[in-house]
Amino acid sequence: MKRSRLYKKSGILALTIVLGIAFVHIVQIVNAATAEPEAEDEIILASLDYVDDKINSLKSSLDEMTKKYEEAQERLEEIESYGKFVPLELTKDQILIAGESAEIILRGGKALAIGGEGGGLSDITSGSGADVNTDQEVPLNHLLLISRDDGRGIKVISEKAWVLVKGPYTIE
Template sequence: MKRSKIFKYKYPILLVVIMTSFFTVHIVRAVTAVSPEPGSDGDPVVSQSYVDHKISEIGAKLETANTTISDLTKKLTEAGEKINKLTAANETINKQLKEIQPDSFKFQPLELKAGQKLLAGASTEIVLRSGSAKAISGTYGGLSDITAAQSADLTTGAPIALNHLLLASRDDGRGITAVKGCWLIVKGTYKIADK
């Protein structure tokens, strides 16, 4: 007996149907596993008010950040202005330092004749090298004898020892009077007065 053409392909068609069903089930499972169902823990549903609230929070944070950036920009501008002022002041000071005579930072030899007075400025240093001289007190005290074994405050009329370093701490009339001609070395500002 001859088989009909329908039965000739019976098993291959059945195999195709089974395979198609198998793949369809697995594809559906894979798709549902990848994209969670709306409203589940994997894909929660949110309300419009929640979204609006989050957007307003982000807007507030951006506004705060903009305010902070504005404040920092203002402070940087102020700091730049202060730096410019300090730079200008520094240039002025450097210019003034260049104009100061370097000799005022060195000991200079000076001769006093008998009866002449040396009135020292603030921070002036004096050393009697030869001759004889006496101290002159100022309004607030005398000359500091730094070389003395026990620091001495030399008041008016006190004899000055040779080669002792004297310091006038203030510009208040302190100085020395030459008893007879003498040589000094002086560092700082001073005035010479006759008798």
């Protein structure tokens, strides 16, 4: 008899738990079905001044980025042009002043070296490690390296000279 009472009480307890869980789930389903959608239909109000300020801010940012892009493009083109030898035809008494890290090859004609404060033109081809100093004749087909931007270059002494230059330079 004691056993049957225990089974009856535990059956009622189990039924109560199952009905409670079912009730909680039904309440959640009803709440989910009647809930309003999130921010889909909401209208956000902003003043015209705020919107204009944001547009002007974006325009100025775009202008700055465009300017930086154009400057970078110009610099890239300048760097790319330094990567190739440029053939030049110079006449008597013209002076070619090379910038830092420039390279010169005298292909034809005669020219004298113009040294700078730190020395002459580094003759890479000679193998001796000697510089071609001021007023020395520049040898044909030798690669000359200009290490600094201190006025180094060559002066043409023949009627014409043909030179290959890589890097920054000016002709006077």
